[in-house]
Amino acid sequence: MKLAVRYVPLLLLALAWEAAARLELSDALPAPSAVLVAWARLARDGELVANGLPSLYRAGTGLILAIALGSVLGVVMAWWRPLHALMSPLLELSYPVPKSALVPLTAFWLGFGNASKVLAIFLGGTLPVVLGAFNGARSSDRALVWSARSMGASRVRTLWDVVVPCALPELLAGIRIALALSFVLLLTTELYAAQSGLGYLISFLGDEGAYDAMFAAVLTVAFLGFVADRLFLRLTRRLLRWRE
């Protein structure tokens, strides 16, 4: 019930949109009802699945690689100074770069298939994960590490037993940013050059002038992004339930 009340503003927005479309205030604005019909058609024709699966594959692979490398790199950077010295100028330099600038580059390196898209998402997503892991690990309490050492944990062992759990809250916040970024980069790469994917579907339908269907595809991406974020928040709350 509470949940339903919370999303009332969305319903109001949809109603206003429908009204605006019915009154023909703009011909670039298809009515939500028309978008729904178009969405059902896309779903029935198998277009959503045929394009959704490659998109999920690219975003998922890029993100998993970013999380794997980023977490390890960030934690070890906090623990071992030489790696920090080696990596930090690189990170500082790449931080302000708009990540979508990677898209033409990866396409140039790896062509128009999956690999270029996975690489762009991986490169873009790694940065927030590294920073989250690094800041989290660096803030780990010296007394906790010492406690573990005095109870018989080796120096390397404390990395896993103490530093990683200490880093977890900030690491998860970094991964959440990477998750949002992965959708941005997914769409950008697929709009730029692709033969499949939701981004490709959007640009294809736009070129065809099928605006109802294009809106339906855009909303599908928005919905997937929303669901992914909510699921991730639930996971985060579960992993950090000790913090209450």
Next chain:
Amino acid sequence: MTLPMDDSPQIVIDRVTHLYRPPRGREVIALEDISLEVRRREFVALLGPSGCGKSTLLYLIGGFLPTETGAIRVDGEQVAGPGPDRGIVFQHFALFPWKTVRQNVLYGLEKLRLGREERSRRAQALIDLVGLRDFAESYPAQLSGGMKQRTAIARTLAIDPQILLMDEPFGALDAQTRRLMQAELLGIWQRSPKTVIFVTHDVHEAVYLAERVVVLSARPGQVKAIVDTGLDRSDPGLFRSRPFIDKVDQIWALVRDEALKAQAGHAP
């Protein structure tokens, strides 16, 4: 392993000097030429004003910081790093916040490679000892300060260290809880005697708990005096007894100058 029952000291601190190097700024002499011997199963308090290096000395004994000048030996062996023979309890508890009380207590037992049953039996015994049976599955964030410190003490006692290093363990607790915890610690120590090195800046606490009080001077920390307390701790009226009050006065006189010096040192 049989321990030598002779009177040879268990911990020997031999002319230790320690420099503290801040990330920026000049290095500071934290400890200067400290020598001290601690007998087996003795309760020693390190007392001094804040910044006198008493915690640093504890960390050196624990092997958390390297001894660069002088030597520290435990049971005749040079301290080369932390080890389960020297358990530590910190002022701010240093519990693993992602583990429950039980999981915290189990941590050290897992490192000892004991069987599962033996581990859980010992963990339960320690949890009972510190009176946290009903909170065994709680996370530290759900506990009061006193309960957190009980958990930390149980966790350290679980691995049965011969030496207990305590770094102002009751400093973060309210006055009532502190009194109760002091009595509890004394009870634990009397039932299973261990060597205890207890860092504090509270003269009452030092006199009440320790058999010997080592007074350190303001920075650089040096041993200013070593006082035997020689009090009968079974006396329920100890706090109001003449010998107790006299000891507190005697030691307070020693500490007072140093506290004033330390304060002057902090002035801008």
